[in-house]
Amino acid sequence: xxxxxxxxxxxxxxxxxxxxxxxxxxxxxxxxxxxxxxxxxxxxxxxxxxxxxxxxxxxxxxxxxxxxxxxxxxxxxxxxxxxxxxxxxxxxxxxxxxxxxxxxxxxxxxxxxxxxxxxxxxxxxxxxxxxxxxxxxxxxxxxxxxxxxxxxxxxxxxxxxxxxxxxxxxxxxxxxxxxxxxxxxxxxxxxxxxxxxxxxxxxxxxxxxxxxxxxxxxxxxxxxxxxxxxxxxxxxxxxxxxxxxxxxxxxxxxxxxxxxxxxxxxxxxxxxxxxxxxxxxxxxxxxxxxxxxxxxxxxxxxxxxxxxxxxxxxxxxxxxxxxxxxxxx
Amino acid sequence: xxxxxxxxxxxxxxxxxxxxxxxxxxxxxxxxxxxxxxxxxxxxxxxxxxxxxxxxxxxxxxxxxxxxxxxxxxxxxxxxxxxxxxxxxxxxxxxxxxxxxxxxxxxxxxxxxxxxxxxxxxxxxxxxxxxxxxxxxxxxxxxxxxxxxxxxxxxxxxxxxxxxxxxxxxxxxxxxxxxxxxxxxxxxxxxxxxxxxxxxxxxxxxxxxxxxxxxxxxxxxxxxxxxxxxxxxxxxxxxxxxxxxxxxxxxxxxxxxxxxxxxxxxxxxxxxxxxxxxxxxxxxxxxxxxxxxxxxxxxxxxxxxxxxxxxxxxxxxxxxxxxxxxxxx
Numbered sequence: 001x002x003x004x005x006x007x008x009x010x011x012x013x014x015x016x017x018x019x020x021x022x023x024x025x026x027x028x029x030x031x032x033x034x035x036x037x038x039x040x041x042x043x044x045x046x047x048x049x050x051x052x053x054x055x056x057x058x059x060x061x062x063x064x065x066x067x068x069x070x071x072x073x074x075x076x077x078x079x080x081x082x083x084x085x086x087x088x089x090x091x092x093x094x095x096x097x098x099x100x101x102x103x104x105x106x107x108x109x110x111x112x113x114x115x116x117x118x119x120x121x122x123x124x125x126x127x128x129x130x131x132x133x134x135x136x137x138x139x140x141x142x143x144x145x146x147x148x149x150x151x152x153x154x155x156x157x158x159x160x161x162x163x164x165x166x167x168x169x170x171x172x173x174x175x176x177x178x179x180x181x182x183x184x185x186x187x188x189x190x191x192x193x194x195x196x197x198x199x200x201x202x203x204x205x206x207x208x209x210x211x212x213x214x215x216x217x218x219x220x221x222x223x224x225x226x227x228x229x230x231x232x233x234x235x236x237x238x239x240x241x242x243x244x245x246x247x248x249x250x251x252x253x254x255x256x257x258x259x260x261x262x263x264x265x266x267x268x269x270x271x272x273x274x275x276x277x278x279x280x281x282x283x284x285x286x287x288x289x290x291x292x293x294x295x296x297x298x299x300x301x302x303x304x305x306x307x308x309x310x311x312x313x314x315x316x317x318x319x320x321x322x323x324x325x326x327x328x329x
Numbered sequence: 330x331x332x333x334x335x336x337x338x339x340x341x342x343x344x345x346x347x348x349x350x351x352x353x354x355x356x357x358x359x360x361x362x363x364x365x366x367x368x369x370x371x372x373x374x375x376x377x378x379x380x381x382x383x384x385x386x387x388x389x390x391x392x393x394x395x396x397x398x399x400x401x402x403x404x405x406x407x408x409x410x411x412x413x414x415x416x417x418x419x420x421x422x423x424x425x426x427x428x429x430x431x432x433x434x435x436x437x438x439x440x441x442x443x444x445x446x447x448x449x450x451x452x453x454x455x456x457x458x459x460x461x462x463x464x465x466x467x468x469x470x471x472x473x474x475x476x477x478x479x480x481x482x483x484x485x486x487x488x489x490x491x492x493x494x495x496x497x498x499x500x501x502x503x504x505x506x507x508x509x510x511x512x513x514x515x516x517x518x519x520x521x522x523x524x525x526x527x528x529x530x531x532x533x534x535x536x537x538x539x540x541x542x543x544x545x546x547x548x549x550x551x552x553x554x555x556x557x558x559x560x561x562x563x564x565x566x567x568x569x570x571x572x573x574x575x576x577x578x579x580x581x582x583x584x585x586x587x588x589x590x591x592x593x594x595x596x597x598x599x600x601x602x603x604x605x606x607x608x609x610x611x612x613x614x615x616x617x618x619x620x621x622x623x624x625x626x627x628x629x630x631x632x633x634x635x636x637x638x639x640x641x642x643x644x645x646x647x648x649x650x651x652x653x654x655x656x657x658x
Contacts, residue, residue, distance in 0.1 A: 125528065146617070148647045149525070150479035150631065156529045181527065195527065196478070198509065200485045200523040200632070201648030207431065288475070302479065303529070318477045319530030 010041045014062040015095035023059035055155035069115045077247045082111045083254040094121040104205040106320035110144040135216035140209040149198040153303035156180045156194045158256045159208045161271045166248035175277040187230040189213045215239045287320040339370045340401035343391040352388035398444045406576045411440045412583040423450040426538035429469035433534040439473040464545035469538040478527040482632035485523045485657040487511045487585045488537045490600045492524045495577035516559040518542045616649040
């Protein structure tokens with residue numbers, strides 16, 4: 001962790017001088033390290049996939065950067081005030097949410113982000129597995145909002161809006177499926193898993209995990225999920241800039257968070273509803289206690305789905321899986 | 330942990346034969362261990378404060394047991410179906426809640442109880458410290474109810490009712506102060522701290538911590554709290570049987586838990602209200618956002634306090650400290 005700022009500085013200096021060469025001496029000065037340390041960093045970066053040319057008497061030149069989500073690549077393009085100013089990056093991790101939670105238990109501050117290139121045991125909602133190959137974006141955020149535990153579910157809707165807005169910048173219009181799946185062309189490209197630790201009347205921390213199917217082929221999606229899931233690169237026909245998407249997501253999340261804690265819940269809910277294609281449709285909701293059918297009429301103040309039952313009554317459900325009913329015409 | 334069942338068996342056999350002597354051979358057979366192991370256990374128990382007489386050719390006799398809350402002393406008198414069938418006992422621990430939480434994170438099953446003779450860093454509500462000297466009951470329970478996070482606050486009221494009922498068996502009538510302090514003669518004898526880990530729509534685990542001022546002098550209560558707190562032994566004029574109180578508490582908690590998950594929330598709430606002396610009084614509630622004054626008219630379905638404000642409106646508050654307003658007569 002300690003060498004993050006230096007690595008960050010080296011990458012920044014190399015990026016700044018892509019048109020020419022930067023000498024080892026200049027690089028050492030720009031990064032406030034010794035020339036020996038520069039040499040070590042250059043080697044480390046090369047191992048990570050950076051193509052760095054070294055010409056004697058001229059210095060170093062960055063030829064190309066690998067597609068990895070290290071702090072040195074993301075922090076320079078971040079537009080947030082504090083979210084993501086500390087990024088913990090791993091090549092592989094069991095689950096970014098699990099790592100974020102254990103860091104939060106140890107006191108990690110609000111705004112820290114955990115990113116992995118792949119997860120070996122990615123988690124989904126309701127205890128499900130989440131396939132997380134290289135090329136996706138597996139990212140968890142630690143927040144410590146001053147809210148009651150029952151208000152936490154608002155953050156699942158907020159998170160869905162944030163990732164939808166970030167994806168919109170790619171030129172596609174994603175849909176939200178209650179509570180927080182993101183679909184493109186009717187297929188899932190992103191899932192969100194919110195976990196929390198709390199006392200009865202006080203949140204200790206929230207961890208919001210995003211699993212975004214960014215740049216990988218459909219072959220990496222488990223067979224049984226292929227009819228319901230896709231990836232952004234498949235949907236768009238080209239690879240996306242993962243760094244940009246991460247930066248945009250963190251920006252949207254921070255803006256929404258500030259708005260929510262500033263009393264803007266109604267606006268978040270409006271943003272959410274605008275993107276929810278299933279609203280006002282006939283749906284069936286599969287819950288732990290059975291299947292409910294009716295019209296999806298809205299979402300309550302704590303994120304629960306409101307369903308108008310066949311008898312005309314309206315009931316709220318906090319958990320379950322929604323499917324739109326096919327018309328028999 | 331592994332030797333709990335054997336120690337438990339040795340204590341049980343010694344207790345059963347208090348009127349006479351039990352030979353090492355019989356003790357070994359009753360505990361399914363070797364005679365060498367019997368000898369080791371006898372020594373361990375003596376170190377824990379058990380007075381065990383050994384007479385050659387007659388065997389062992391239990392003269393007296395120390396006042397400690399080890400599994401071997403509690404499990405034989407438990408009337409629960411599963412709660413407390415596994416007890417983890419420590420002479421001293423930073424916080425029983427913290428230990429229970431870390432065990433729950435590692436997958437410890439529902440119903441396990443953590444008890445310590447003293448806590449070095451006992452925790453109270455709202456981040457406060459909780460003085461926890463030897464002689465008190467510092468106990469945390471791990472539960473994994475199939476509920477939504479927002480229903481967790483019902484367990485704080487349930488826990489208050491359970492401990493109040495257990496204390497009633499000592500022949501005193503405790504009062505409940507919202508949400509879950511237990512008072513005797515208007516002074517606090519027990520605090521409850523509920524912590525939880527959850528996803529947006531599913532509880533992972535609850536840890537309910539009880540801090541009961543049982544058998545210690547007022548001198549062990551921090552000076553600044555002495556006008557508001559007391560101990561059961563002070564209030565009753567004699568030491569209480571801590572083992573019995575623990576067994577009764579676990580029994581009441583399990584009964585209430587079964588009732589609550591079986592749809593009995595209204596009964597729990599009725600039990601809670603019956604014991605709440607502040608209900609219908611003029612109170613002031615100190616919250617994070619300031620002080621509210623009004624009449625305490627009830628508790629909502631999620632444990633929030635309902636206050637009738639001077640303008641006649643009723644407002645719910647999920648967190649805060651209640652004090653009864655003194656009449657200026």
